[in-house]
Amino acid sequence: MAALAPAPxxxxxxxxxxxxxxxxxAWLDREAWRQAIIAIPxxxxxxxxxxxxxxxxxxxxxxxxxxxxxxxWKDSFPFGTFDNYAFLTQDDIYWQGYLNxxxxxxxxxxxxxxxxxxxxxxxxxxxxxxxxVLLLLVILPFWTSFLLRVYAWIGLLxxxxxFNKGLTWIxxxxxxxxxEGDHIQMMNTxxxxxxxxxYSYLPFMILPLYATLEKLDRTLDEAAMDLGSRPWQxxxxxxxPLSVPGIVAGAMLVFIPATGEYVIPSLMGRGDSxxxxxxxxxxxxxxxxxxxxxxxxxxLLAILVIPIMxxxxxQARDARAGAK
Amino acid sequence: xxxxxxFLIFVLILGYAFFYVPIASMIFYSFNKSRxxxxxxxxxxxxxxxxxxxQQVLDAAWLSLRIAFLSATIAxxxxxxxxxxxxxxxxFRGRVxxxxxxxxxxxxxxxxxxxxxxxxxxxxxxxxxxxxxRGFTTITLAHITFSLSYVTVVVQSRLASMDRSVEEAAMDLGSKPLRxxFDVTLxxxxxxxxxxxxxxxxLSLDDVVITAFTNGPGTTTxxxxxxxxxxxxxxxxxxxxxxxxxxxxxxxxALAGFLMYRAEKKRERDVQMAxxxxx
Numbered sequence: 001m002a003a004l005a006p007a008p009x010x011x012x013x014x015x016x017x018x019x020x021x022x023x024x025x026a027w028l029d030r031e032a033w034r035q036a037i038i039a040i041p042x043x044x045x046x047x048x049x050x051x052x053x054x055x056x057x058x059x060x061x062x063x064x065x066x067x068x069x070x071x072x073w074k075d076s077f078p079f080g081t082f083d084n085y086a087f088l089t090q091d092d093i094y095w096q097g098y099l100n101x102x103x104x105x106x107x108x109x110x111x112x113x114x115x116x117x118x119x120x121x122x123x124x125x126x127x128x129x130x131x132x133v134l135l136l137l138v139i140l141p142f143w144t145s146f147l148l149r150v151y152a153w154i155g156l157l158x159x160x161x162x163f164n165k166g167l168t169w170i171x172x173x174x175x176x177x178x179x180e181g182d183h184i185q186m187m188n189t190x191x192x193x194x195x196x197x198x199y200s201y202l203p204f205m206i207l208p209l210y211a212t213l214e215k216l217d218r219t220l221d222e223a224a225m226d227l228g229s230r231p232w233q234x235x236x237x238x239x240x241p242l243s244v245p246g247i248v249a250g251a252m253l254v255f256i257p258a259t260g261e262y263v264i265p266s267l268m269g270r271g272d273s274x275x276x277x278x279x280x281x282x283x284x285x286x287x288x289x290x291x292x293x294x295x296x297x298x299x300l301l302a303i304l305v306i307p308i309m310x311x312x313x314x315q316a317r318d319a320r321a322g323a324k
Numbered sequence: 325x326x327x328x329x330x331f332l333i334f335v336l337i338l339g340y341a342f343f344y345v346p347i348a349s350m351i352f353y354s355f356n357k358s359r360x361x362x363x364x365x366x367x368x369x370x371x372x373x374x375x376x377x378x379q380q381v382l383d384a385a386w387l388s389l390r391i392a393f394l395s396a397t398i399a400x401x402x403x404x405x406x407x408x409x410x411x412x413x414x415x416f417r418g419r420v421x422x423x424x425x426x427x428x429x430x431x432x433x434x435x436x437x438x439x440x441x442x443x444x445x446x447x448x449x450x451x452x453x454x455x456x457x458r459g460f461t462t463i464t465l466a467h468i469t470f471s472l473s474y475v476t477v478v479v480q481s482r483l484a485s486m487d488r489s490v491e492e493a494a495m496d497l498g499s500k501p502l503r504x505x506f507d508v509t510l511x512x513x514x515x516x517x518x519x520x521x522x523x524x525x526x527l528s529l530d531d532v533v534i535t536a537f538t539n540g541p542g543t544t545t546x547x548x549x550x551x552x553x554x555x556x557x558x559x560x561x562x563x564x565x566x567x568x569x570x571x572x573x574x575x576x577x578a579l580a581g582f583l584m585y586r587a588e589k590k591r592e593r594d595v596q597m598a599x600x601x602x603x
Contacts, residue, residue, distance in 0.1 A: 052444030260433020
């Protein structure tokens, strides 16, 4: 992960300007607390974040066995094997799972951007009080339970709900050739999964977009208007290009978790074409095949490294721009 | 002269309807008398009453609250330290790795974090005999690990925007670094620390995936209970439970936000007045 981190802002640090401590007491006063502040969270993350991941890597090159522990390594060099990774390419369910996940994540990110962009723009263009209220209304769902918001949609999408009936009636009135029967099957479809993901992650799209759009210099718009641009041209030539960092940040914040999503496809999706998060969980909980589950996890991370790096690149660039 | 942005207003209305109509519908149907969750059968609060006598729900809620309280508190301490380290010490050994470590859990898919933590706990137990089985301890440790990153981000950004001259003034007046930390820095960033704690608390209270991996037999948290129920379909008592949680968390967060906003405004006013008085 080290390479993904934003670069340090300067090589020259701000070491304490006080003289070096010579006594224990002075050390305790000046440096001990500083070292503790760095070391304690650092060690925590090394222990509970890096070490677990190294174990997953190790298990992914082990061999499954019946017994305790359910994984075994070879006695001699090179100790491990890439059979599990080879297995992922052979069985359809794995690469289908990755493909499903990527497909759903791309579609959901697209729709989140489509809905989120004008909303963020609307909030950024609103006046003082309205802006605060609108922002709070975006943040509030983000704080309230993710699981329960998904649950709320399940209630709406069900075949007997007022929403489903209303939608069926509207569609049957205007597009009678589309609708058959008295309801539209929405639950347990990919449509429901995309909708659930867009709904759950929309705040992650809106907030970075808003942060970018709010900082834009409106005098540029006015200058363009004065020079005869139509509002649509102003948007296309000025607002949109300048908001690219926000678009990238928002898109990555939706795309990355959506790819590994487990809860939404389990509750709203089809059972026959699971996304990769579901495949991983089934491999671990039901088949109890640790090596294959671990290699699914490592492969998923390998796929996501590129979007994570794009995200970090833009974040680091943003941080540098902010520092100047 | 400026045209009203009718298109943006239209999208905003639709967008907020998208956000809030499902929740409103869920709250509405929680007062449904009918056993069928989606057919209106008259007003009733019986499902709320049934919920209060459902021992499984009460146990799960109590367990979740304890885990959330403990993990949020520890995550806030660790996250505040990490935020300070990143915002204040621009050079120390392994800083690049450290800032990567802090931001990685924010974007890491939960299934990966979950499976690596559970395999780590099993391995650890195999090697040193601790943690003894999975349950309260392992869930809490896992929740601390993923929520401390969120606290770090909140605290770090507050520290970055803070006026450092106050700290320097205290230093120049002879305060030791630790005194400055407790008397000056921490009080100033306290709104961010509170916000970080609340965020960690709600994240823990809501987590399904990482908890599902790290829990053991007999430790069913509230989200796990809800998840297993929801898989079977929508029921009126789930509507009632969801309504209680959404309203509690919603009002709690809105209230906390309002109080912090007011405290911040008051502090700004005090600073303004102090400056004016010294002119």
